Amino acid sequence: MIPLPGESVVAMSGEGDAIAERLGARWMVGRSERKLIRAAQGGSETAMEELFRLHWPRAQRAAFLVVHDRAAAEDIAQEAFLAALRALERFDRRRPFGPWLHRIVVNRAIDHARSRKLRREVDPGEELADERAAPADSAGLSGELVAALRRLAPEHRAVIVLRYLLDFTPGEIAEALEMPRGTVNSRLRRGLDRLSLVLEEER
Amino acid sequence: MSEQRLRELLGADITAAEREAEERGWAVVKAAYAERAAAPRPRSQRALVLALAGAALLLALLFSPAGAQVREWIGDVVQPGEENAARSLTALPAPGRVLVTSEHGPWIVDEDGSKRALGPYDEAAWSPNGRFVAVSRNRELVAVVADSATVGEPVGDIRWSYGARAAVRDIAWSPSGVRVAFHSGSDLRLIRGDGIDPRVLAREVAPVRPAWRPLTAAERATVDPATGIATGAKNVLAYVGADQAVHLLDVDSGEELWRSARLPDGVRALTWSPDGHSLLVLGAGFYSLYRADGQLELKGAVPGAYAAAFSPMGEWVSVIGAEETANGARSVVWLVDPDGAARNRRLYAGPGRFADPTWSPDGSTLLVPWPAADQWLFLDPAEPGKANAVTGISRKFDPGGRGPAVFPHVSGWCCTP
Numbered sequence: 001m002i003p004l005p006g007e008s009v010v011a012m013s014g015e016g017d018a019i020a021e022r023l024g025a026r027w028m029v030g031r032s033e034r035k036l037i038r039a040a041q042g043g044s045e046t047a048m049e050e051l052f053r054l055h056w057p058r059a060q061r062a063a064f065l066v067v068h069d070r071a072a073a074e075d076i077a078q079e080a081f082l083a084a085l086r087a088l089e090r091f092d093r094r095r096p097f098g099p100w101l102h103r104i105v106v107n108r109a110i111d112h113a114r115s116r117k118l119r120r121e122v123d124p125g126e127e128l129a130d131e132r133a134a135p136a137d138s139a140g141l142s143g144e145l146v147a148a149l150r151r152l153a154p155e156h157r158a159v160i161v162l163r164y165l166l167d168f169t170p171g172e173i174a175e176a177l178e179m180p181r182g183t184v185n186s187r188l189r190r191g192l193d194r195l196s197l198v199l200e201e202e203r
Numbered sequence: 204m205s206e207q208r209l210r211e212l213l214g215a216d217i218t219a220a221e222r223e224a225e226e227r228g229w230a231v232v233k234a235a236y237a238e239r240a241a242a243p244r245p246r247s248q249r250a251l252v253l254a255l256a257g258a259a260l261l262l263a264l265l266f267s268p269a270g271a272q273v274r275e276w277i278g279d280v281v282q283p284g285e286e287n288a289a290r291s292l293t294a295l296p297a298p299g300r301v302l303v304t305s306e307h308g309p310w311i312v313d314e315d316g317s318k319r320a321l322g323p324y325d326e327a328a329w330s331p332n333g334r335f336v337a338v339s340r341n342r343e344l345v346a347v348v349a350d351s352a353t354v355g356e357p358v359g360d361i362r363w364s365y366g367a368r369a370a371v372r373d374i375a376w377s378p379s380g381v382r383v384a385f386h387s388g389s390d391l392r393l394i395r396g397d398g399i400d401p402r403v404l405a406r407e408v409a410p411v412r413p414a415w416r417p418l419t420a421a422e423r424a425t426v427d428p429a430t431g432i433a434t435g436a437k438n439v440l441a442y443v444g445a446d447q448a449v450h451l452l453d454v455d456s457g458e459e460l461w462r463s464a465r466l467p468d469g470v471r472a473l474t475w476s477p478d479g480h481s482l483l484v485l486g487a488g489f490y491s492l493y494r495a496d497g498q499l500e501l502k503g504a505v506p507g508a509y510a511a512a513f514s515p516m517g518e519w520v521s522v523i524g525a526e527e528t529a530n531g532a533r534s535v536v537w538l539v540d541p542d543g544a545a546r547n548r549r550l551y552a553g554p555g556r557f558a559d560p561t562w563s564p565d566g567s568t569l570l571v572p573w574p575a576a577d578q579w580l581f582l583d584p585a586e587p588g589k590a591n592a593v594t595g596i597s598r599k600f601d602p603g604g605r606g607p608a609v610f611p612h613v614s615g616w617c618c619t620p
Contacts, residue, residue: 074224083468165213
């Protein structure tokens, strides 16, 4: 499984229900992240690399799941990290770094997906190329899942990705995507239903 | 499909291709980080972040005809710094007082070069007429006397203080004198110029210093000479919200006058033209120019540009950008004519990074701090390529210090009439 930041801490903590573990992990990650950010602000490349390694896998995966293009996802994740780097000096260490970074990633991914859709509307050739490329590239994920996600609009995919890959709460998703919380909840429900339906159809 | 199953599917093991992408990503980020770390950064400097990975200054392309006509002094510079820099700051080359924030706190530099420390504070900002300076010390916002002649109290005396819930930074005193905006944690907060009536203006705002709209000519006419307060002025503030859009707020009525479309991430600075007719938004690789009524006038790409400031009379916008050369990165100062491209000029260039430029109140001099050279450059807009430099700046604001001194941040040159 792709590691959740702080997962090793959870593993060490032993007993406890899943919610408590996640909260504990978040707290520990927050504390260690603050140290890393402070060190990175002070010029420690080691700390910067640790921050990068901590968040890159999910950033890249999240971008891919929204844009369905591995090269674009890599670019989006890189740009997000460069944006984070530019803001590093001014970054308020009390704010969690991961959610802030992932919010940038997902919003950029949505923008990218929208702009590609726009291009397809003016250039049908792009759509054909896009469709041809799609089935081959699932980036190690279940091909069926990727295909099922592909049938959702980018904004719907983003909600799913934020919730089930990046562990945002519905409230955090609402804030990140600037939409009412009720919309987030309904999109999550509908998204799950549609994924179930599509995956069932594929079988 | 259960939520648990979906989590498992989305969190499938990382593939070899993803690992390779991670290594490529790290190479890019590492290079950008190394470039950023190369320039010394004062601890308290909250202003613009300098590093831009691999970016070239598009301005050089846009405005190269003017640049081509000036003497090619850049290639001669190998080590950062002007060779014939003065060792002492015996006088400022233009009227006014410079506010400097060092690692040990802010200082006021008078026109004759004398300096006065204000105390152990983190950040500092002039009041509009230079009578006071708003300073911060962690969660505390403090107004201290900066001009004993007009206030009648010693410089550095505390006039009022306010304890916020989170660290105070990005202080901006309104041109009318009656409001002070600042960030506290992620909130944008406001307090009256006499230190009372604090309130939250917005939450979860972007870490970009808010910018007050300058006074109009009619509003300037309402300034009370005895107090320096513009009694008939509106207090209008631009800030970048959590939605990554610029908001313009009449803080007295609470009315939001306009809100821009969402901007790309990385907005660095908001700068008003002196007449208050235009608001320049400078971001990471882009700029947008808005009219005071919110209409977008211009926008474009400026890769490498990281600082911009209108001259006090509005005839120039100084723009600083990074440029890649065979010998490494260097910074370039451009003067851009906001009315058209005809008079744009390349004013100065040197290796390393320049810090935020500051105009003298009369617009005759541009002060460009040069951390890598430990120098201040005083540039004359009429003389491209020429600089009056003063060296040893760090130690001047850390007298008696034993270890390496941190290069200080210039917080303003007071005060435009």
